[in-house]
Amino acid sequence: MLSLWYSQRARSWAMQIALLGGLVLFVWWLAGNTHENLTERGIRTGFDYLWRPARFPISESIVRYDASDSFFWAYVVGLANTLWLSFLSILFATLLGLVVGLSRRSAHPLLSRFAGTYVTVLRNVPLIVQLLFWYAIATSLFPVPREALNPLPGVFLSIRGVYAPALTLGPGASMLLIVAAFLFVVALAAGFKLSAGKRLPAKAASVGLFVCLWVAVVVWLSGRLGHPIGLEAPALKGLNFRGGMVLSPEFAAIITGLTIYTSAFIGEIIRGGIDAVEKGQWEGARALGLSEHHIMFRIILPQALRIIVPPMTSQYLSTVKNTTLAVAVGYPELGLVVNTVINQTGQAIESILIMLAVFLSISLSVSAFMNWYNARVALVVR
Amino acid sequence: MTDITFKTAADAPRKPPRAKRKPLLKLLFGDLLSAFLTVLAVLIILGLIPAFNWAVLDAHWVGGPAACQGGGACWSFIGAKARLILFGLYPPQAQWRATIVIVLIVAMVLVSLSPKLWNARLSLVWAAAIAAMLVLMGGGVLGLDDVPTSKWGGLPVTLLLAVLSLGLAFPLAVLLALGRRGKLPVARAISIFVIELVRGLPLVGLLFVAAILLPLLLPPEWTVDKLGRTLAALTIFAAAYLAEVIRGGLQGLDDGQIEAAEALGIPYWKMIWHIVLPQAIQNVIPPLTNTAIVMIKNTSLVLIVGVFDMLSAARSASTDPAWPAPSTEAYLFVAAIYFIICFSISIYSRHLERGVAARTHG
Numbered sequence: 196m197l198s199l200w201y202s203q204r205a206r207s208w209a210m211q212i213a214l215l216g217g218l219v220l221f222v223w224w225l226a227g228n229t230h231e232n233l234t235e236r237g238i239r240t241g242f243d244y245l246w247r248p249a250r251f252p253i254s255e256s257i258v259r260y261d262a263s264d265s266f267f268w269a270y271v272v273g274l275a276n277t278l279w280l281s282f283l284s285i286l287f288a289t290l291l292g293l294v295v296g297l298s299r300r301s302a303h304p305l306l307s308r309f310a311g312t313y314v315t316v317l318r319n320v321p322l323i324v325q326l327l328f329w330y331a332i333a334t335s336l337f338p339v340p341r342e343a344l345n346p347l348p349g350v351f352l353s354i355r356g357v358y359a360p361a362l363t364l365g366p367g368a369s370m371l372l373i374v375a376a377f378l379f380v381v382a383l384a385a386g387f388k389l390s391a392g393k394r395l396p397a398k399a400a401s402v403g404l405f406v407c408l409w410v411a412v413v414v415w416l417s418g419r420l421g422h423p424i425g426l427e428a429p430a431l432k433g434l435n436f437r438g439g440m441v442l443s444p445e446f447a448a449i450i451t452g453l454t455i456y457t458s459a460f461i462g463e464i465i466r467g468g469i470d471a472v473e474k475g476q477w478e479g480a481r482a483l484g485l486s487e488h489h490i491m492f493r494i495i496l497p498q499a500l501r502i503i504v505p506p507m508t509s510q511y512l513s514t515v516k517n518t519t520l521a522v523a524v525g526y527p528e529l530g531l532v533v534n535t536v537i538n539q540t541g542q543a544i545e546s547i548l549i550m551l552a553v554f555l556s557i558s559l560s561v562s563a564f565m566n567w568y569n570a571r572v573a574l575v576v577r
Numbered sequence: 578m579t580d581i582t583f584k585t586a587a588d589a590p591r592k593p594p595r596a597k598r599k600p601l602l603k604l605l606f607g608d609l610l611s612a613f614l615t616v617l618a619v620l621i622i623l624g625l626i627p628a629f630n631w632a633v634l635d636a637h638w639v640g641g642p643a644a645c646q647g648g649g650a651c652w653s654f655i656g657a658k659a660r661l662i663l664f665g666l667y668p669p670q671a672q673w674r675a676t677i678v679i680v681l682i683v684a685m686v687l688v689s690l691s692p693k694l695w696n697a698r699l700s701l702v703w704a705a706a707i708a709a710m711l712v713l714m715g716g717g718v719l720g721l722d723d724v725p726t727s728k729w730g731g732l733p734v735t736l737l738l739a740v741l742s743l744g745l746a747f748p749l750a751v752l753l754a755l756g757r758r759g760k761l762p763v764a765r766a767i768s769i770f771v772i773e774l775v776r777g778l779p780l781v782g783l784l785f786v787a788a789i790l791l792p793l794l795l796p797p798e799w800t801v802d803k804l805g806r807t808l809a810a811l812t813i814f815a816a817a818y819l820a821e822v823i824r825g826g827l828q829g830l831d832d833g834q835i836e837a838a839e840a841l842g843i844p845y846w847k848m849i850w851h852i853v854l855p856q857a858i859q860n861v862i863p864p865l866t867n868t869a870i871v872m873i874k875n876t877s878l879v880l881i882v883g884v885f886d887m888l889s890a891a892r893s894a895s896t897d898p899a900w901p902a903p904s905t906e907a908y909l910f911v912a913a914i915y916f917i918i919c920f921s922i923s924i925y926s927r928h929l930e931r932g933v934a935a936r937t938h939g
Contacts, residue, residue, distance in 0.1 A: 214767070218767065232797055305614075318919075319919035320916050321875070327904070335905065516778075516780075533782075547789070547790060551782070555774070555777040558773075
């Protein structure tokens with residue numbers, strides 16, 4: 196009997212059984228409580244409520260929704276808003292973050308200090324404070340439509356939201372777009388081909404010439420087709436703007452806040468990745484007489500990418516999760532819809548399970564992608 | 578086995594030659610690209626002038642709501658509402674208690690800065706200090722007036738949530754990390770499940786879960802107030818993230834350490850406490866401080882479930898109709914406080930990192 200006590204195997208088995216038993220008892224206790232609470236409060240359970248009409252408004256959405264749609268559709272609308280918001284803020288934040296990261300690394304004293312301050316300030320203030328700050332600016336400091344700020348031609352900032360010109364596509368627009376995109380690639384390729392091996396000014400001049408040529412051809416083509424692609428500028432009529440594209444103050448605040456906050460983190464990731472590439476790589480490449488541009492894009496960036504991509508994906512993932520903060524300013528993403536549904540139906544457990552399932556499947560698919568990517572680019576050591 | 582080596586002048590690490598500093602003018606306008614960047618930077622700075630005008634030149638520093646008409650920031654609002662933002666709805670006659678709590682937390686953090694003092698006694702002192710803070714905030718004993726948690730607010734709530742959630746999460750995180758790294762399959766499965774579930778959810782979702790589900794899961798006669806439920810959500814969230822950081826430290830530990838301890842017959846928990854954890858945690862101090870900063874920033878999210886922290890106090894202060902829409906100023910004030918706290922931690926973390934680097938490479 197004593198030998199059983201000293202046997203490592205027996206002890207580890209006993210401990211695991213105790214652990215599992217304790218867990219089962221705990222879950223059973225929680226389930227019992229929940230059952231008692233639910234019957235006491237007369238809350239129905241089950242997922243049939245999903246097909247009942249939701250009867251609450253959603254202030255804005257990128258898919259069609261009205262209050263007679265089902266709860267299920269309300270979730271879909273919330274998820275669509277979440278994904279749309281995530282997509283836009285990830286896209287903008289990556290572009291801005293690239294600029295910030297490269298600026299911080301640059302030898303230019305003004306620019307690197309400026310980027311450094313930007314990163315320090317934005318990383319040390321909670322995102323929700325920043326969101327509320329932008330929302331406060333959008334809803335209190337911006338003027339009424341009659342005196343709207345006009346920072347760019349056609350763009351108006353007012354207390355009712357941000358108005359920008361909208362694209363209008365007429366007949367023949369898609370053909371024009373396809374031809375223009377094709378010609379753009381051709382023009383760029385021709386420009387680079389002609390100036391291959393030349394110094395930067397000659398290269399810029401040659402590429403610039405071809406881009407000008409491309410613009411001229413596209414304008415001429417557009418004229419021949421009767422200007423199928425146009426911009427409809429918002430115009431002040433009465434008390435508000437008409438026409439154009441409008442971003443609600445909520446959406447404008449969220450997208451600005453998320454983009455700026457995330458760009459500071461992405462900037463640091465990109466800077467860290469480039470810094471992590473050994474100095475010898477730069478020196479070796481310089482000694483071989485490669486151009487700076489060539490070193491950056493052919494030697495440094497491919498190696499930096501291996502370091503950058505893992506933290507970048509987790510940053511993207513946290514951006515998706517951060518969109519739930521939109522609740523604070525009332526943009527109807529998934530979190531807000533779930534909260535509203537709980538208030539309307541009392542079916543908290545089901546709603547939260549749905550939210551859990553959505554975010555877990557996003558997380559798991561991102562980490563699956565990450566594992567695949569890591570396996571693909573992993574350094575092969577022989 | 579010790580290697581005895583003699584260092585000679587020739588072996589001394591040679592510093593690389595210092596790069597020549599370029600003259601400033603050349604840096605700014607040396608070639609086309611730098612000239613372009615200089616112009617760009619100047620343009621950005623020019624673009625910030627209206628903001629500067631608003632915040633400083635056109636701002637109103639003294640006077641009541643009437644003085645704040647016209648453009649410009651209304652900083653006198655902050656002066657008038659500082660009490661509300663910092664202490665929330667806490668009864669003014671008991672405000673000294675909340676002030677002592679803030680001072681106590683700051684003092685305890687300052688005392689704990691030196692790694693030399695990190696031992697079991699310090700955690701006992703912390704536990705005593707936190708008990709004293711809770712008594713001071715809540716009252717009801719020692720002749721102090723009873724202040725229900727619904728009246729707590731402002732900076733003390735923010736600080737208490739941050740300190741308590743991190744403090745409670747840490748032991749939990751150590752258990753989760755050990756479970757995930759350990760040999761017992763059941764413990765490993767439970768740890769992985771908990772960590773991945775919590776990390777997969779946004780904190781807002783977790784706060785909803787705590788606010789709505791917790792009362793359903795517990796027996797009807799147990800009532801956990803809103804602050805307690807929020808604290809539970811923050812704690813489990815922090816625990817999952819801290820666990821992953823600590824797991825990194827455990828993975829970085831040489832297997833030989835554990836094997837040697839086992840060979841010497843040291844019992845498991847003694848080995849963990851005296852050999853594994855001290856080394857593992859020292860290796861992950863930079864990411865631990867990062868997680869601490871993230872958690873301090875996360876306390877601001879409790880606004881969403883209606884806990885009256887500093888941010889919600891600022892938000893409700895700025896809805897006073899007597900003042901002309903001063904919410905921007907209120908948020909800037911809150912942002913400044915968060916910035917000071919988080920930035921100091923990051924400076925401290927850099928200082929600690931240098932200390933670790935000096936010990937390991939010295």
